[in-house]
Amino acid sequence: MVLILRTVGFLVAVACFNVQCVLGKGKISCKDDKGKDVDWFVLYKLPKTRPTSGDYMSLNGEQMVYRDSRSRLNTWTLLKGSIYNTSNNPVKETLDPIYRKEKDVAYAAYNDQLPEGFKGTRGGHTKGILMAGIGEKIGTVWLQHSVPRFIEDIDNGYEYPKSGRENGQLFFCISTNVKFADIIAIHLFVQAANVYQTNAPDWAKKFPEFWKLLHKEYPSRTPKDLRVDFLLTNKRKLVMAIAKPPNWPKDI
Template identity: 35%
Template structure:
């Protein structure tokens, strides 16, 4: 029997930071939301820590059905709910897979210690309130998850909870090994695939292994997409990669964002991970789980990219200021 899914093709979510420029603190739990039925950001109808939130409703499917052993699920995070510290030996990646022989979803996000273990039910960590966070969730047919499983080789995720019923072992032998804690001695430095959502939308999936020792934005994404890009990632002061104009297509760091409500915040209050093409002639938006700082050059992870014009407009119009390259 096919899994009953929350009726969406895809959505993107932007959890807003607690502090805005020249304004009093917010709750740190509000978010903006854009799905396949909308043309721009909409405020979340509830707080992100509530089961009625967009991500809460999606994950309720996992919390409701994980005991039935009828579907595949995998929860991965380099900072899982059970750990006080991060693991740096595995991928800097965070996400959830849930699917059956019909379809399911891949949720990619930036929130440490999230989501809770299935037996604990849905919740949102207090540590995720201070900074901005990003997420993208897309529904795919079953055949696409065989391709996504291959991407997981490069992601080398820190899996903290999973289940792969025996009927899936032949199709998903690699995912089963990852679920059991096995790691592969060698994978390709990069792996790029095209994915098609259940509704027919096209996405590019960039998966970088630890053997690709470079900034994923400068060395791969911008050059592959053939466009200059503006990046928004967690960049602690004193531990950041500067804007880079050394290759054919340049990469610039976003420094300040302005929301549809005209509130603004600095990138130093944002833990989200995304980029957009600098010009609208090539309207790319990518959302994922790697940052532009030196330590991330040796980490695995990836991004999912789309040319959907509504997603591009939503993100690109938030860019208030980005940093130019320093002349040599």
């Protein structure tokens, strides 16, 4: 899960323990439903509800409400697309370089509830994708979410799991500089993130912690202390990231 707070121009992201590149071009960034770069977004996949009468809207478990760095304060947009479709979908647009199998894009997908065909566990209750590029694609995306079994096998293209229809699900995406890839990787080590799909181009060796994450080279012992760092988005918004070890004995 992700908790978002906005106050005095700051974004505070608490990561509990628990991109599209048009035609292969463009930097790694969070994207809106039209594939345009955004500094950050929050997307809530609405839960499925029982049929209703009158003026109330029945939800089939596919609808998305959305806000990003350009949204007016306290406003949300009901998107036209479905979380299951590849069009008008900020999640798919953001992760497009992964599904296009762009070899120079580094990424690590992690989830404590793996999709079919994958095995392993690390003990951390955390889900998301860390993706980065250099050169014309320079940038880092950290997409945190709450969806079990997502992302599924990239060889099959974009798929949202059928099991994700019933419940509401949350996505939080930030666009940041590639230099923060190491710090985010350290946070994922602290959280004992279970990495199960990766791509590790040679350029990623310049970022040793990120490189270890891409190769599932976990610390011999999971860190036991809370980790707090400040990240900076591309539009220079501060993001406070808090990583909690699985067995940390206190409440944040």
